[in-house]
Amino acid sequence: MPAHMLQEIASSYTTTTTITAPPSGGLQNGGEKVEKKSLYSEEDIRPEMKDDIRDPNYEDEEGPAPELEYVWRNIILMGLLHVGALYGITLVPTCKVYTWLWVLIYYTVSGLGITAGAHRLWSHRTYKARLPLKVFLIIANTMAFQNDVYEWARDHRAHHKFSETHADPHNSRRGFFFSHVGWLLVRKHPAVKEKGRLLDMSDLKAEKLVMFQRRYYIPGLLLLCFILPTLVPWYCWGETFQHSLFVATLLRYAAVLNATWLVNSAAHLYGYRPYDKNINSRENILVSLGAVGEGFHNYHHSFPYDYSASEYRWHINFTTFFIDCMAVLGLAYDRKKVSKAAILAKVKRTGDGSYKSG
Ligand SMILES: [Zn+2]
Ligand SMILES: [Zn+2]
Numbered sequence: 189m190p191a192h193m194l195q196e197i198a199s200s201y202t203t204t205t206t207i208t209a210p211p212s213g214g215l216q217n218g219g220e221k222v223e224k225k226s227l228y229s230e231e232d233i234r235p236e237m238k239d240d241i242r243d244p245n246y247e248d249e250e251g252p253a254p255e256l257e258y259v260w261r262n263i264i265l266m267g268l269l270h271v272g273a274l275y276g277i278t279l280v281p282t283c284k285v286y287t288w289l290w291v292l293i294y295y296t297v298s299g300l301g302i303t304a305g306a307h308r309l310w311s312h313r314t315y316k317a318r319l320p321l322k323v324f325l326i327i328a329n330t331m332a333f334q335n336d337v338y339e340w341a342r343d344h345r346a347h348h349k350f351s352e353t354h355a356d357p358h359n360s361r362r363g364f365f366f367s368h369v370g371w372l373l374v375r376k377h378p379a380v381k382e383k384g385r386l387l388d389m390s391d392l393k394a395e396k397l398v399m400f401q402r403r404y405y406i407p408g409l410l411l412l413c414f415i416l417p418t419l420v421p422w423y424c425w426g427e428t429f430q431h432s433l434f435v436a437t438l439l440r441y442a443a444v445l446n447a448t449w450l451v452n453s454a455a456h457l458y459g460y461r462p463y464d465k466n467i468n469s470r471e472n473i474l475v476s477l478g479a480v481g482e483g484f485h486n487y488h489h490s491f492p493y494d495y496s497a498s499e500y501r502w503h504i505n506f507t508t509f510f511i512d513c514m515a516v517l518g519l520a521y522d523r524k525k526v527s528k529a530a531i532l533a534k535v536k537r538t539g540d541g542s543y544k545s546g
Contacts, residue, residue: 234493234524236313239388240348241492242467248353248379257375266373269442276439279431286425287432291440294331294417296506298444299480301328302340303507307482307497310392311341314495314524315511319397321519326401332444333413336402338392346384347452348492352468355383360456360468368446368453413441447478455485462543463490463499463534473504481505490534495523499531 280288305325308314317325329337343357350356354377360367376384392398401408418437421427427436450472459470469485476483476498484498484505496508514520535543 234313237388237391240312240345242351242489243349246350246353246355246383253354254378259373259375263373266369269438272434272438273442276434276442279435280439283431283435284421284425284427287421287427287436290417290421291436294436294440295444296480297328298332298413298440299447300507300510301325301330301332302334302444302448303480303482303497304510305329306334306337306340307344308495308507308511310337310395310398311344312492313391314493314497315515315520316522317514318519318521321514322397326397327412330401330405330408331412331417332448333409333441334445334448336405337398338389338402341392342384342387342389343380345387345389346380348489349387350379350383351489352456353379355379357384358452360453364453364457367456368449413437447475447480448482450475451479451482451485455483459483459486460542461486461540463487463531464538465540466538476504481507490538491526491531493524494526496525499526 283291306329309317309322309325326337329340334340335343347356347358352359352361357376357380358367358371359377362370414437417440418429418432421432421436422429455470455472455475456468457470459472461467461470463486467486467489469489471486472483474483475485481504482488482497484500487494487499488497495511496505498505498508501512502509511520511523515523532545
């Protein structure tokens with residue numbers, strides 16, 4: 189890429205909206221009754237939405253947790269997928285080179301469908317996208333098969349707004365396994381359903397493309413997550429059917445799933461909390477590597493409206509690089525970035541002391 193182009197990408201954020209940090213939670217009243225605080229007091233930062241900001245007033249009700257209700261269909265399917273993926277690992281060395289490339293591309297594109305699509309665009313509205321980019325992202329998102337964008341975003345907004353409570357679909361207080369995959373294998377906690385219903389999802393309901401994906405989700409995911417990735421290597425460069433199915437489809441799908449799940453499990457349990465020590469999410473470089481830039485998770489929960497999901501831009505963050513390239517092409521715009529001053533103020537106020545400047 190020519191130097192002037194890199195320069196253009198790097199300097200093009202200056203036009204983005206600069207926003208200030210939200211007030212800290214309502215828990216510092218010296219033992220007095222906790223006052224109800226407004227969730228979000230900045231003027232006009234991201235008028236598109238507010239329902240991904242942590243609600244400091246919401247707490248779990250007292251009493252025993254309800255019994256787990258297993259969803260056997262999901263347990264069996266997830267079990268089979270992972271057995272198939274493990275067998276796929278043994279076939280990796282005997283794949284054709286084109287198949288390796290195909291897996292790498294499919295992994296990255298479907299990953300972007302989650303990170304740049306379902307997450308940063310549709311759940312958090314951290315930037316805006318023009319139609320061709322949206323079409324690409326909805327296809328990429330369907331390739332990843334992690335529920336349709338509408339459902340993903342509803343779960344995800346609940347995860348931010350009610351973090352680490354029973355209304356958080358993958359509440360990390362229930363342990364690594366539950367927040368990683370267990371939450372998909374049992375019926376949702378009643379609080380998830382109750383609070384999830386109240387979230388404002390009007391922006392996504394109004395988006396035809398998102399509703400189109402929801403309507404045709406099952407044929408879409410069968411085609412894009414299973415049939416196409418198996419048939420292409422088999423037909424196009426004579427890969428064996430077995431290698432195509434177990435490596436390009438099952439192993440690749442399981443790998444993208446686990447990389448995404450690590451954001452919910454590992455990045456809520458292991459790592460430093462330089463921005464806010466009062467929340468569970470953490471900075472985890474290894475998760476960022478696998479999840480194309482989503483492991484700066486203490487930052488992300490502190491500033492969910494930042495399009496980079498990180499204080500930094502291209503540092504272990506392929507998703508931000510991708511969005512910036514789309515911006516150069518004019519397909520992405522209005523990228524929201526938190527100002528350095530707001531970040532430093534937050535670090536000083538609530539950080540755990542691990543922040544390294546520079
Ligand atoms: Zn999280
Ligand atoms: Zn998020």
